[in-house]
Amino acid sequence: MVATPKKSPLAPASFPELLAVGGVRLATAACGVKYLDRKDVLLGAFDVGTTVAGVLTQSRTASAPVNWCRKNLPSGQAQALLVNSGNANAFTGMRGRTAVEATVSAVADTLTCRPSRVFTASTGVIGEPLPAETITSAMANLTDQLVNADTPATWQAAAEAIMTTDTFPKGAAQSSRIGETEITIAGIAKGSGMIAPDMATMLCFVFTDAAISAEALQTMLSDLNARTFNSITVDSDTSTSDTVLVFATGAAGNVSIDSATDPALDAFKSALEAVLRDLAHQIVRDGEGATKFVTVTVTGAENDRAAKVIALSIANSPLVKTAIAGEDANWGRIVMAVGKAGEEADRDKMSIRIGGIDIAAMGEAIEGYSEAPVVEHMRGQNIEIEVDVGVTAGEDNGSARVWTCDLNHGYITINADYRS
């Protein structure tokens, strides 16, 4: 039996008031995939004509559901989404593929659509066969319970059904405009809370009533994903199941947009980025054992790519993360993490700021630097680290921003002390 996790100290006060998204119906159920009496399956049904875009884990040992989504994303057409928690259906060989086909076919039969238009994701333990029949046998019941996604309670139930050991359900919403048409975007995500020694997996599903071609949606998502979900890290361990899917139903009735560069999409793109970033930040805030939310900004790198490598080297360094846990303004460890990143850095031009306070410049500590205000900043919940690595400046400035949390006893307790 697994202890109920204590809510992260960085959790938001309450689940946000998610907006109604036309063309989306949702249902949840407790199917007993792993735990009893706990919602563990989410079914989404979409209006005909819904487009879909997605980004999937780059893992070489990706799960069977990830393989399925990768195969079917090019069509850009979606009519359903099936998600289960409690079992990742990863490293399950031929049985994993069979389980995906069984569950997807059950959805397709009940909703009368092609299996290729059913998208699916699984999260939980790796290496155990997924008991597909626990899900297929509940399909008729699930379909009966589908309701329009127009109340906060419906969204919260959906967010809860995909949790594994998250300590709070994660949701975000934005309203926007395309031309004269009002558009809504709502998203849910899970990730990073873990008590049973499963995988830290990340799933995110975003729904909008906008009419947008799948190609335009995919171009936008790939771009925004790099700046949001691909810019967070809790422990540098990449899941076999990471999945972000965006569904656009078209129910808002705007003239459909076919190109990601169409200026009519500017406001929508900002709103979509805000939803993705909000959900990504919520995952960091539920990082295992997290007590600090950390923003790392790197400037002056060879280019943006190099800046991101350096920023992630800082954000993933166990020594930097334990120093933050200990509220220790140990900037020497930041120097180390820049050095090991392997990207160009001009040691003798580097500068470091923590909490907006200048600590080092031109490759050494600032004469007369006082640690007291930095220590005060380290005691807070939001830690800001800024490093300029001195290789570029001005217009050529290579920069990146990533988000992470501290590494403390909570992480070890969650991942080592408890047995499955």
Added chain:
Amino acid sequence: MVATPKKSPLAPASFPELLAVGGVRLATAACGVKYLDRKDVLLGAFDVGTTVAGVLTQSRTASAPVNWCRKNLPSGQAQALLVNSGNANAFTGMRGRTAVEATVSAVADTLTCRPSRVFTASTGVIGEPLPAETITSAMANLTDQLVNADTPATWQAAAEAIMTTDTFPKGAAQSSRIGETEITIAGIAKGSGMIAPDMATMLCFVFTDAAISAEALQTMLSDLNARTFNSITVDSDTSTSDTVLVFATGAAGNVSIDSATDPALDAFKSALEAVLRDLAHQIVRDGEGATKFVTVTVTGAENDRAAKVIALSIANSPLVKTAIAGEDANWGRIVMAVGKAGEEADRDKMSIRIGGIDIAAMGEAIEGYSEAPVVEHMRGQNIEIEVDVGVTAGEDNGSARVWTCDLNHGYITINADYRS
């Protein structure tokens, strides 16, 4: 004040009986670089004609002593070694270079040799100027105390002088032959024990009485280093000061060997590898908070390089390391770590063994696999993980072996709970 660290449970019972190495004289002193009443400086003096080879950190924020060694290694000639603990002299700008020049000149003046033949290393806190005068003022006294390196006590004192927060001094020795001549090799190292929030730095110095050209020595060292020190990891954080230097005095009187591929060096090369591997393992055994010594072997990769990337991905994964700390046979996390490594892996041909017991084959758990004997293995101090990633086999088999330790509360306590 810093608490005295408890000796690692993986420490050897006692310091090894290091052998006499002709042509090497050693002295140590408590100079008060950082702590009082603690040996913190080591001086080594070598016979004229001693050759030297070295490998240095790849960090882009390397320390001033590392820069000095990199500049002077090409000559291949050494007459002295100066090492201090307590201060890394890293990220110290122009003052760092000045401090190196001052201490190296003091050694050169006292021993009457060129400064370029004095090699130096520093380990400890980053970003604080090195108080060079604490070392230069002790130089005459240090030189007076130089004694032949022919007793275990002398070697142990040397190993202790370079410790920072290591929990035990590290040494290893081998005797060998070149032609008919008996050769001895003795080495000392420090690294990985850390209570003050400094850097986990690694230093290693090896001494032999063999006559070998600097070029041959460098070729051998670069090759052996890849299989020893560059195959260990405690926490994936690369120091600004990592330094391995090998000094060959020629006092044994063998006919000098000029080529690393000369068959006369075969036995010597094996002995040198044994010393380097032994010292590398001792550093892992003193890994911060370590309670398990872990060997990760990867086979079936695209090539040896790819195998090493995958092996290090497993050995550096916080989720794998916390599972080992928790004595949890959580092989799903090994699957994850293989997947995230970014190298070719054939998920559906992969196999995994822990403690010699087959767990998974052909990309899924073995039917009827019993966890009990694996759990028994996980309870021991020496953990063996073997993964075949299924891309190559037979003669083309790409393989690698790396060593690490577990990640547990001890690591967090050492790096977060204590303040400098």
